[in-house]
Amino acid sequence: MSPSATYRPMDDASLRPYLGAIPAVLDLLGAEPDRWRVREVGDGNLNLVFIVEGAEGAVVVKQALPYVRLVGESWPLPLERSHYEHRALCEQAKLAPGLVPDIYHFDRDLALIVMEFLSPHIIMRKGLVRGIEYPRFAEDIAEFMARTLFGTSVLAGAAAPYKALVAGFAPNVALCRITEDLVFTDPYREAPLNRWTSPQLDDLALSFRRDAPLKRAAQARKFQFMTEAQALLHGDLHTGSVMLTPTNTRIIDPEFAFVGPIGFDVGAVLGNLMLAYFAQSGHETTAGARDGYREWLLTQVTQVWRRFEQRFVDLWRQASAGEAYVAALFADAAGQAEMALERGRFMRRLFEDSVAFAGLKMIRRVLGLAHVEDLESITDPNLRARCERRALTLARELVVNGTALSSMAELTAMARNIEQEIA
Amino acid sequence: MSPSATYRPMDDASLRPYLGAIPAVLDLLGAEPDRWRVREVGDGNLNLVFIVEGAEGAVVVKQALPYVRLVGESWPLPLERSHYEHRALCEQAKLAPGLVPDIYHFDRDLALIVMEFLSPHIIMRKGLVRGIEYPRFAEDIAEFMARTLFGTSVLAGAAAPYKALVAGFAPNVALCRITEDLVFTDPYREAPLNRWTSPQLDDLALSFRRDAPLKRAAQARKFQFMTEAQALLHGDLHTGSVMLTPTNTRIIDPEFAFVGPIGFDVGAVLGNLMLAYFAQSGHETTAGARDGYREWLLTQVTQVWRRFEQRFVDLWRQASAGEAYVAALFADAAGQAEMALERGRFMRRLFEDSVAFAGLKMIRRVLGLAHVEDLESITDPNLRARCERRALTLARELVVNGTALSSMAELTAMARNIEQEIA
Numbered sequence: 080m081s082p083s084a085t086y087r088p089m090d091d092a093s094l095r096p097y098l099g100a101i102p103a104v105l106d107l108l109g110a111e112p113d114r115w116r117v118r119e120v121g122d123g124n125l126n127l128v129f130i131v132e133g134a135e136g137a138v139v140v141k142q143a144l145p146y147v148r149l150v151g152e153s154w155p156l157p158l159e160r161s162h163y164e165h166r167a168l169c170e171q172a173k174l175a176p177g178l179v180p181d182i183y184h185f186d187r188d189l190a191l192i193v194m195e196f197l198s199p200h201i202i203m204r205k206g207l208v209r210g211i212e213y214p215r216f217a218e219d220i221a222e223f224m225a226r227t228l229f230g231t232s233v234l235a236g237a238a239a240p241y242k243a244l245v246a247g248f249a250p251n252v253a254l255c256r257i258t259e260d261l262v263f264t265d266p267y268r269e270a271p272l273n274r275w276t277s278p279q280l281d282d283l284a285l286s287f288r289r290d291a292p293l294k295r296a297a298q299a300r301k302f303q304f305m306t307e308a309q310a311l312l313h314g315d316l317h318t319g320s321v322m323l324t325p326t327n328t329r330i331i332d333p334e335f336a337f338v339g340p341i342g343f344d345v346g347a348v349l350g351n352l353m354l355a356y357f358a359q360s361g362h363e364t365t366a367g368a369r370d371g372y373r374e375w376l377l378t379q380v381t382q383v384w385r386r387f388e389q390r391f392v393d394l395w396r397q398a399s400a401g402e403a404y405v406a407a408l409f410a411d412a413a414g415q416a417e418m419a420l421e422r423g424r425f426m427r428r429l430f431e432d433s434v435a436f437a438g439l440k441m442i443r444r445v446l447g448l449a450h451v452e453d454l455e456s457i458t459d460p461n462l463r464a465r466c467e468r469r470a471l472t473l474a475r476e477l478v479v480n481g482t483a484l485s486s487m488a489e490l491t492a493m494a495r496n497i498e499q500e501i502a
Numbered sequence: 503m504s505p506s507a508t509y510r511p512m513d514d515a516s517l518r519p520y521l522g523a524i525p526a527v528l529d530l531l532g533a534e535p536d537r538w539r540v541r542e543v544g545d546g547n548l549n550l551v552f553i554v555e556g557a558e559g560a561v562v563v564k565q566a567l568p569y570v571r572l573v574g575e576s577w578p579l580p581l582e583r584s585h586y587e588h589r590a591l592c593e594q595a596k597l598a599p600g601l602v603p604d605i606y607h608f609d610r611d612l613a614l615i616v617m618e619f620l621s622p623h624i625i626m627r628k629g630l631v632r633g634i635e636y637p638r639f640a641e642d643i644a645e646f647m648a649r650t651l652f653g654t655s656v657l658a659g660a661a662a663p664y665k666a667l668v669a670g671f672a673p674n675v676a677l678c679r680i681t682e683d684l685v686f687t688d689p690y691r692e693a694p695l696n697r698w699t700s701p702q703l704d705d706l707a708l709s710f711r712r713d714a715p716l717k718r719a720a721q722a723r724k725f726q727f728m729t730e731a732q733a734l735l736h737g738d739l740h741t742g743s744v745m746l747t748p749t750n751t752r753i754i755d756p757e758f759a760f761v762g763p764i765g766f767d768v769g770a771v772l773g774n775l776m777l778a779y780f781a782q783s784g785h786e787t788t789a790g791a792r793d794g795y796r797e798w799l800l801t802q803v804t805q806v807w808r809r810f811e812q813r814f815v816d817l818w819r820q821a822s823a824g825e826a827y828v829a830a831l832f833a834d835a836a837g838q839a840e841m842a843l844e845r846g847r848f849m850r851r852l853f854e855d856s857v858a859f860a861g862l863k864m865i866r867r868v869l870g871l872a873h874v875e876d877l878e879s880i881t882d883p884n885l886r887a888r889c890e891r892r893a894l895t896l897a898r899e900l901v902v903n904g905t906a907l908s909s910m911a912e913l914t915a916m917a918r919n920i921e922q923e924i925a
Contacts, residue, residue, distance in 0.1 A: 245668060250669060292840060298831065301826050302657070402682065411712075417717070418718065
């Protein structure tokens with residue numbers, strides 16, 4: 080898709096008159112655009128992000144660039160991703176109010192969204208590097224996932240609005256393609272943009288590229304990712320897509336949104352918590368200094384899953400308009416009992432999916448193109464490689480043998496063992 | 503969707519000048535439209551079908567009505583289904599040339615397709631009632647399914663064209679809704695349009711409505727039908743959608759097309775063959791007169807599956823452009839061996855899906871709104887009910903316990919037992 084004729088990347092000079100002409104934004108910031116403070120703060124992989132502060136308040140302006148910022152103009156990327164992000168934010172705001180930023184303005188031609196400036200929120204990943212505990216996180220992210228994933232499925236509602244989402248997001252091909260390549264394929268072949276801590280991890284990178292059962296499992300999950308249209312996913316739900324304080328959680332950046340397998344979002348959260356877990360020994364000032372925080376992270380893994388499962392099943396039990404599993408068919412006692420079993424089967428399947436996707440998300444962050452600050456901020460390559468080796472060891476197990484796990488407690492026990500045993 | 507302003511149901515008088523203005527059709531039929539013979543022959547549930555014969559040749563004109571013909575104007579149905587049928591026919595013609603009718607003209611506003619007049623082909627279901635063997639059928643239908651289902655999946659090609667199919671057919675909501683209701687839901691509740699041979703089958707109809715494991719299984723398959731976007735399905739692949747001679751097979755009527763689970767098409771074929779099997783004792787002039795034909799029908803069940811499985815796996819093995827299971831990842835010996843195992847797993851999953859969908863398609867034809875001529879043409883209600891009871895007995899087993907079957911041979915053995923044991 081070629082950029083629209085009116086598209087131009089914004090800067091300080093162009094942003095002031097542009098925002099000044101939007102009454103809602105002018106109200107929020109206060110008049111006199113010349114006196115606003117404008118900063119470009121984008122540190123993600125894809126977009127421009129401005130914070131604009133006025134006398135009355137502040138807003139964030141997120142604008143898509145026609146290429147992947149991390150790589151450069153050689154990797155073009157459609158501006159239309161901004162439309163999908165905006166549409167997903169609107170769906171999520173309806174289903175999970177208070178858990179996404181408020182949207183003030185959207186300009187499809189400029190691929191630009193003006194949204195709430197979240198303060199004093201920080202990107203969760205940065206908080207995890209610093210060792211900050213977030214007492215609301217597990218409950219909030221579980222609530223966000225349960226409400227948005229259940230709520231956009233045919234378990235909750237009719238086929239027609241669900242199919243409108245399917246059709247509406249299916250053209251978000253380019254963003255899905257990034258996931259298809261970078262998560263499911265590139266770590267398992269010699270892709271030019273792969274990188275890893277070398278030479279320390281050369282042995283594992285090579286063995287993963289030769290690991291037929293792992294590649295088989297990764298590609299089976301890719302097929303599932305491409306074809307299992309269960310719900311409208313966030314699509315990139317790592318800890319860099321969460322901004323929070325100890326008392327407030329917001330989910331941002333759903334530009335990878337499409338209708339896909341529920342476990343992909345859940346797995347993204349779990350996998351990134353486990354990356355943070357294995358990164359802790361790289362951030363300890365003295366050995367064991369982060370023991371308590373490490374345990375807090377594993378507790379998040381079990382709690383996110385437990386709470387998500389509870390809320391998803393609760394919503395399902397209360398739903399009466401879902402066109403799959405028509406409630407009226409199961410109104411009697413035998414039907415109720417059967418549906419309780421079926422919900423258990425469904426959640427077990429989601430558990431297995433989530434565990435496998437978690438493993439795949441971990442691997443791509445260590446062997447693929449895009450890495451994470453949890454590990455990248457460990458400057459000693461030997462220390463970093465040790466953390467990464469542990470992460471890869473657990474991740475492979477989750478991808479290849481995750482369906483044998485009985486519970487998240489078994490998974491966290493496995494993580495604890497690997498942390499202790501792999502030097 | 504309201505009918506377009508120019509839509510009008512065609513008749514003898516309006517069809518002549520309309521077709522006469524289409525050069526390709528005029529060429530086929532020969533000039534002098536007034537001397538053409540026009541017959542309306544639609545005996546399906548939904549549409550007008552005309553055969554138009556001229557001095558040079560003949561064509562079929564299929565036109566959608568804005569309601570369900572079987573029920574009447576009280577059940578409106580979008581004319582746009584004609585567009586989906588036309589688009590599916592075009593996809594199928596590309597992938598499985600020679601196995602669908604040629605298309606001469608499509609008029610989206612009139613919801614009208616002018617297509618090849620197939621002669622001396624008859625609707626397969628009518629042939630099965632008469633006891634006719636079709637030596638090419640198993641191979642041709644298997645080829646059609648393997649080519650169209652594999653060919654529209656991401657096993658064969660890229661995400662972008664696949665997602666264009668997903669988006670393009672997702673709005674075919676109304677036709678999918680018919681399947682969702684009539685196949686997966688209505689037979690299991692007191693739906694006003696349900697009918698069955700009564701009072702003979704009242705006990706089974708009641709027990710199915712109270713059968714929690716059966717309802718659970720039916721609704722789990724409904725969820726799969728609604729969400730598992732594996733390939734562009736025909737969507738209504740029963741023996742009434744096949745026209746054939748002993749030497750030529752054509753698949754017609756894909757107006758229910760959408761991107762769904764592959765096993766739904768395969769199951770439709772298998773289920774309808776088994777309905778034909780159980781109907782035979784209602785068509786025998788003397789007991790045992792159709793023994794040979796019965797066995798021929800069971801042989802078709804095993805051959806359709808075996809041949810489909812072979813061809814699907816062959817196509818997969820030869821494919822190099824599939825974006826799921828990227829071939830380059832599995833180029834070495836270990837990769838080849840692993841992919842052989844994976845294809846086996848995939849086909850086993852398709853086997854289980856197909857068996858369950860077959861059972862559901864059988865049940866809806868006995869307890870739901872739309873019945874089949876195989877059984878309806880048995881005029882003695884006691885005799886018909888005996889055939890139907892056997893069909894329902896096998897079908898329930900396939901839906902609830904089909905995943906325990908090791909092979910199609912085990913399924914056909916079960917059918918044989920039921921035929922002999924249930925009086």
